[in-house]
Amino acid sequence: MLALSFRLSTWIFTTVLLVLLNMHFAFSAPNNITLQYSWKTLADPTGEMKIEQIRLSDHLFKPVHSNAFGYLKGALWIRIEMLRKPEQAEQWWLELQSPMLDYATLYEKDATGKELIRTMGDHAPMSDREIDYRNPVFRLNIPASKPYVVYIRLSSQNTMTVTPAFYTCKSLMKSIATEQIFFGALAAIYFALLINGFWLCRASGDWSYAWFGLYALCNLFVMLGSEGYLYQYLFGNAPEWNEVILIVSIYFGVPTGGQLLLSYLEIKSKLFRMVILLDWLVSLLAVVFLFLADQQWIRPAFQVWILLNMLFGTVFIFVTRRQNKMVMRILLALFPFWLAVALRSFRNMALLPSNILTDNAYYIGMVLYVLALNYAVSMKVKTLRQAHDQALNDALELSKKNEHELEEQVIQRTMQLQEAVRQVEASLQLERRARAEQREFFATVSHELRTPLTVIDMTAQNLELDAVEGDAETRTRYRKILQATKRLSLLLDRYLNEDSFTLMRRGVQYKHCNLHMMLEDAARSASILSCSHQFILQLDPLPENIVCDPDLMLLVLRSLADNAVKYTPPGSTIVFTGSINAERIEVLISDNGPGMNAELLSRAFEPHYRGANSAGKPGSGLGLMLARKLMENQGGSLTIDSVEGKGCKIHLSLPIHAEVSDFSVA
Structure with a gap:
């Protein structure tokens, strides 16, 4: 186990060297992107200025002296003026190298003078972006040989550090690939340390190793959250979670790191323990005040608190270096890490500009520091070999x-x-x-x-x-x-055969069919039941050909027409009326019969329910229920309107289908 942990540490150290070499060659490579541009900024503390005011305030924009703006209230406006040479490509990509912007809104005018507005940021869904990338990237079509101006409104609750960069499509892909290698290697290192810590905890039963794994996890989330990778790959559609995980990881990473030193170095100092307890309390209160009370002053204040903690830890370990031989190994990694944290904090507070050193020193320093802690962990594993062998034997027996x-x-x-x-x-x-x-x-x-x-x-x-x-x-x-006899013969043909019996078991089969003919057939079929009922068909507004299931539709129409004859007195008039309304076909079957009372109307679709007016009339009480079910199977509906003594109206509604996959003419 010790040899394995040592090999892991060696692999991680080699990976760090490769990352540094990759950064050197990537950022020292000559940049052949020569688009000429200049940019200026204008602070908007209230955040209420509109683009019309901004366009009239060009004289208020100031040249940029530093791309680190700290924690700003309101908004920051950027004015970028570009000049493209005729021989250069027309299409360019503008990248705002700042993944922590809440919102970045670009305003430009097209050739017709129309205002074009595009908004991106880690508080907006990833689907709003033109490419799935952690930084806001805008595609621009820049005219040649004349100045082209765009305005960008930036707002963020985090520290605002932004640098505009222009790329062709090819150079943008190359830049993204380079940084993916860099941050992918860092993420792999953190992940390996995380697995190593929790694996050692599980193997040894010593929970001090869990603090190491938890500390590596916090720093992994800090890197992925700060650089926008959580937002890009996990929370593109729920960007608020990126902010929550990042804040919790940063604020609780401080006491977790202190708890890690306390466990690994077996520190007995009451002062050190009190400082760690204070760290837990401050971190908890900071998270509560930040999320529940929206106290944004917590962010810069906590940067100062982190620096004080790092300074205290470095001084304390240096003072107690003779009490533990592992202390000096930790101190050698802790001191450069403290410097890296200081550089990052000063950049966040706009005391230093954003560059390759201030942006990435924290990640490199953290990896080296956690690597030193990992080496300290590996030295304690030697005593676990015998217990591991015994556990392995027990596991084999249990496995058998x-x-x-x-x-x-x-x-x-x-x-x-x-x-x-x-x-x-x-x-x-x-x-x-x-x-x-x-x-x-x-x-x-x-x-x-x-x-x-x-x-x-x-x-x-x-x-x-x-x-x-x-x-x-x-x-x-x-x-x-x-x-x-004709009616009875029709019933035998319709229902007592295998095709009709399986009608309800099969699915809906859409076909082109003649609606007029089906309505006429239903009226003709129902008229057999009575020679004194009068049927009136007003079908002119209806199209002749529709798409539906002709078997199901004909069964519905016949059943409703039969009911209209069955429950109205001789001499009644039954009217079929058709219309088209909002992309749907509407059929109304109305009569001037006795209608339904409120109780009968409310229970009309209950299976086997038959009202008092059905005495002596054949039927099972399933007709209306089955008719509505058949309409719903075709995407339609069936409703009833009735007032007692004033007849009954049955409304059929069917969607207009444009196409049918299994084409045939009914």
């Missing part, structure tokens, strides 16, 4: 026991699964047999009913022919018999 138990469980589960499969197969066989018997029953019933029905129909026809010279009342009775 678990393996044996697992085999027995697998055998039992296999037997249970086989029995379940047999039961399922038996159930399927029963279902198939039941379906076959059901189809046979329907065929038998249909055949047995058709034979006497044919005899009745033929007899009625003969009687009608023989009664040509008979009285009108007798002929009317014969016609009713013929209408009844």
Whole structure:
């Protein structure tokens, strides 16, 4: 374990050297981007100035002396004036090298003078950005040989450090790739240290190693949050979480680092313990005041508190260096780390400009410091070898026991699964047999009913022919018999066959069909039930051809037309009216019958419910419920309006479908 930890430390140290070399060659490479530009700034403490005021205030903009502006209230306006040579590309990318901007809004005018506004920032969703990148990047089409001016409004609760940079598409990709290598290597180092700390904690049972892993985790989140990678890759659609994780990691990283030193160096000093307790309290209060009370002065104040903590820790360790041989190793890494933290804090407070040193010294110093702590951790692992070997033997024994138990469980589960499969197969066989018997029953019933029905129909026809010279009342009775036999034959054709029986089981099958013909068919079918009802079809506003399931739609229309005849007195008028409203087809079926009372209307769609007016009328109370279900399956709706004594209105609504995948004409 000691050798493994030492090899890990060596690998991390080598990675750090490679990162430094990569930074040297990346940032020392000649820059052949020669777009000429200048930029100036204007502070807006109130944050209320509009772009119209800004365009009239060019004389108030001041040249930039430092790209670090500290913690600003309100907003900061940037005026950038560019001049492109004719031989240069027209399209450029403007990068604001500051991932912690809350909002960055760019204002420019196109060739017609129209104001173009684009807003980015880590408080806005990543989807608002032109490319998925941690820094705000704006694409500009710059005219040649004349000045081109854009204005940018910046606002941020964090320290504001911003540098504009112009790239062609190729150079932008190269810049992004270079920094991805750099920060990817740093993230890999932190992640390796994090895994190492928690692995040692788990292997040894010593929770002091967990402080090391937690400290590495805090610093990993600080780097990823400060550089915008949490926002770019994890919280693009919830940017507020990037701010929460970053603040918590920074503020609680201070007492976590102190707790780490206290555990590793086995410090007994009461003063040091009191300072760590104070750190926990200050960090907790700072987070509470920052998030709940929005006290933004906490941010610069906590930068000073971090510097004081680093100074105290360095002095304390130097004073106690003779009491612990590991102290000097920690001190050699702590002193440059303190300098790196000081550089970063001074930059955040606008006391130093933003550059490659002030921007990245903190990360390099932190890696070196945590690397030294990791080496200190590895020296304590030697005493764990024997316990590890014993734990390994115990684990092997437990593994063998678990393996044996697992085999027995697998055998039992296999037997249970086989029995379940047999039961399922038996159930399927029963279902198939039941379906076959059901189809046979329907065929038998249909055949047995058709034979006497044919005899009745033929007899009625003969009687009608023989009664040509008979009285009108007798002929009317014969016609009713013929209408009844026709109706019964229609019911047999419609429902007592396999196709109709499976109509509800299949899915919706959209086809092009003739709506007028279906409405006429429903009226004609219902008229068989009564010779005294009058049907009126007002279909001119409706298109003839629509897209729907013709079988389901015809079943709905016939059922509703039958109900209209069934529940209205002889001589009633039933009107079919059609219209198109808001991309939907509307069909209204109205009658002048007795209508429904409030109770019947509220329960009309309950299955098997039949009102008092249904006494003596055939039916099962399922017609309206099934009709509404069939309409909803097609994306439509069915509603009823009725007032007792004033008739009933049934509203059908169906969406207008533009296309159908399985095309056929009904």
